[in-house]
Amino acid sequence: MNLPLSAQLINLMAALLLLIAFAMLSQRRILSLIYLFAWQGAVLSANTLIVAWSTGQPHLYYSALITLALKVIVLPWLLHRLIVRLDIERDVETMINIPITMLIGIALVIFAFNLALPIAQWAQTITRSTLGIAIASVLLSFLMMITRRKAVPQVIGFLAMENGLFFAATSTTYGMPMVVELGIALDVLVGTFIFGIFFFQIRETFDSLDISNLEKLKED
């Protein structure tokens, strides 16, 4: 292993990201999901900071700051307030089958790693080997959305997926143009607001946040 220190740190951040994605897959409590999401945001901004420092690209500093503000502070606070008002703070969700989910997760990780190998060969960034991990965390968050029955964890899965995409962008192309990043950040923020409003509506209509109730809306 003779990579420079920055590359090793980035690999470490990538590993932590994947670890958090797996941990979210097996969490039952909604509160711990929000904390894990906050940690994921912190890892993401730390990673962006390291890339910024080692490649000397100033716009990545701003990107890291936005990530920190949005994903570590604002969004978790919003989500926390939401679940407090929905009164599901202490909820524990029954999971379908954790070992099977984990095994599918491992299969997805192998698939993502193999997918990323040829792409990693012609990218020019120092972070190209982490593309596989980024794809893997996107797929894992998608899996998390599929295996959940309540609404709030599904939303957190969606946000985690966006985290993974952001990481993928940082690892192959040193981030996106500033305009795009601001736009995405705004979208995510607005999206969360809208989710919050919808959750209240769903709860009003069905008296529970179980997504399977939405099936009753289809016409028979």
Added chain:
Amino acid sequence: MPWFDFIPLNIVIGIILLWIALGVAGLIAPSNLQYVTRALLPLGAAAGVALAATAFAAMTQDAAVCVLPLGLPDLPFHLRIDALSAFFLALLGLASAGVSLFYAGYLRAGEDNSPGLTCLQYHLFLASMAAIFVADDGYLFMVAWESMALSSYFLVTSNHRDATTRSAGFLYLLIAHVGAIGILLCFGVLQAGSGDYTFATMRAVEPASAGWMTVAYLLALFGFGAKAGLLPLHAWLPEAHPAAPSPVSALMSGVMLKTAIYGLLRVTFDLLNTQIWWWGVLTLALGLVTALFGVLFAAVQTDMKRLLAYSSIENIGIVLIGIGLAITFRAFDMHALAALALVAALYHCLNHAFFKCLLFLVTGSVLHATNERSLGRLGGLIHSMPVVAWLALIGTLAIAGLPPLNGFVSEWLLLQAFLLTPGLPNSYLNMLVPVAAAALALTFALSGYVMVKFYGVIFLGQPREEKLKAAHDAGGFERLGLLWLAVGCVLLGVLPVPIILQLGTVTSQLLGASIGDSVVASGWLFITPIAPERASYSPLIFLVVIAAVVLLVFLLVRAVYHGRVRRGAAWDCGFPLQTSRMQDTAEGFGQPIKRIFEMFFRIERHEPTPFDSAPYYKSRTEDRLWYWLYLPVARLAERLSGWVGVLQRGRIHIYLIYSFATLILLLAFAR
């Protein structure tokens, strides 16, 4: 003597003939128990030892061939002994010696079969297995294969008055023949149109294309897999092994399953000149699934022989994992690693023969002493049967893969083969290797669980039935047989290097590479499959250190303190009433596995409600594949035969019309 050279091949033929003669000799006085058990069976055991010695000598020599004037007019019997055959002959000889000795003490008068008849079937079984190993053409191979299947069928249905035994035997024979069809077709593909069914021709000729080679391999996997108990053709194993008498089960599990492994190795590495990598991956995957299936089902069994039968399925899976790995490495030209994987697989075959025979023979002793097969009615037998119990402990520790016994050596070699790979060219395969190693480690851990259950419920604890206190220990011949196999387990575990060197001749023949040089790089004391800094293990030092520490601590404690012992009632947290019903049952011990792996079993459960007037608990754990695969196939077969049965009208006129129509058709078309 001028007409008889004492070359190994001739000696082996002589021993086969001796076994057949011993079998026929049993018919002279079929109901004379003394004659059969004191004269014929020990002679058979001695023949087995002689066979093993000859085979060891033959492994280091070149291959020898011979043609006997028996068989078909244009296809006489060809025989050949080479390193691969010699290894399996040695396995047969050693294992059968122990089993024959045990059988001498086990056979009783008053069973359904007369002793002489049993002697005939038993020795024919041994002779046909030996003939399989030296067969060098398709015809002799199939003749020997069929006689092995038939003689073992008769042995399995020894207690033919019992209906479950009869149906178990039927299922066994059925699947054996389904497999035989696969093997026949495989030979047909291998001879590639040359018309000559000798193995020498099959070696020289290549099937037309890679597609045909794949067909040959898949047919061999199907055919030999049916005999080995590979998923999904395993259903006969858990039925036939418990139904047969214990020494027969021991031989079937220990040696007969290995004939299938021999056949697969012969076809894959010897008769087919090249191997394709995905065959190896398929075999590895099948082996993994079989191993996990076997051990999971073994954990929930309540019959001690069924538990051992499922454990055999697991071990065959492990052997196939090794073979699959060897094929994959060979296909990518990594010969040294292929040799390592093959050595691990072959060593595991040898180990399994020893410890599985030992454990089945132990169940035989327990069955004779207590007349119980169900784990729910045994317990505490270490007090009344100490010799059997301690020898069984050696077998249990060996099969659980614990150092310094033999199970650990093959486990260790297999894990090394998985780990020390510099990397396969295919990146998907590279990443699947850790996952496969993980599944293998899980299988090993689960087999420890199963064996603790087996030993603990049978021999430890309190007796669950009153009559168990009157159980008697095993007799002289039985002890000899058990001791022979137990000593084999210990020796194979503590002195593995000479065996690995001998196995090097087999891998040299099949793969063109051997790990012999690197294995002895640090001397005979250490196994170093690749290099001493990379991996090294010395079971003898292991054993000596533990024994020395035990002795030292014992003496120190006695010297510094004291060695006083008092006896009292068991503490049990102060609970005053303890009965034997309060200990764990076999179902209880397997319950965590049943709960965690619930989706793999088909469980029928009945739990009482508070409103039942006669409440009862019932739980039945079954094999899903029986309902998914076997029953639908059986129903299909029944339906097809129903349609064909329409032809059978029962009236002579109709049959005459059939013959008349056939005659007219032939006359019209064969002008």
Added chain:
Amino acid sequence: MIEAVLSQLFQTLLAVLLAPLMLGWINNCRAWLQNKSAPGLMQPYRTLRKLFHKDAVLAHNASSLFRVAPYLIFGCMVLAASIVPAIETNLPFAYAADAIALVGVFALARVFMALAAMDIGTAFGSLGARREMLVAFLAEPALLMVLFTPALISQSTSLNTMVATLGQREFALYPSLAYAAVAFVMVLLAENARIPIDNPATHLELTMIHEAMILEYSARHLALMEWAAAMKLMIYCTVGIALFAPWGIAAAGDWQLLPAATIALVAKLLLAGGGLAVLETVSAKMRIFRAPEFLGMAFLLGVLGMLTHFLLER
């Protein structure tokens, strides 16, 4: 050659004699964290001495397996202590047993403990044996996976070579080792009967695993079992330190560095013990059927570690 034997002897004796002290330190830290008065660092030694003096009381139906098991288990732990390079990487015994054999030694000890537990035939013994094998059948492959990651990095399963590669080459961060470290801590908690898998201080039947298995032992047998359990914890901590924090371990033949290496080891063990006490205090014991999920997570993290090695470090 002589110095190799001497350093081997020194390391083994260190592990054997200091194991109860480590246990005492952890108990003390736990007491301090929970605002109780500590029993004193030397308490385990005093307990052992008390037990050795007593008469052994055996149940009427205890067999010879029951009497032999404590000595065997102690012997296995001594062998395990002698193959883990805690201070120096030049251990002659390490050539007799590598990482896989280390797992095998632990398995051997565990099987004997379970069999001895089933020997008397009480409900507790067989319950403890069943639960122990349940925890073991997932913890053992998880431990193997954790050990495979450094094995893949150093291309060897010999513990000497692993520690030498990881500790004496240039400092580098291996993310796969991060996964392996998390998995290792989880396996350590499970295998040594700590919270959240088992409560070492409990005497309630429903919450025991390890305690249930040694319930029928007394006097010198119990002393040997307790000592073996303390040694197992010490060996696990030492393995973790050797693989994941190997700085300070002397290279082979460098015996002038031995005192410094010993001090480094003691400091790391103190930290490890403190960390263990903190972990135990902030967690609650899990239901027994959550234990497979916990260990399954450890197992999967181990596999992930190996996969990450293939991706990021090849």
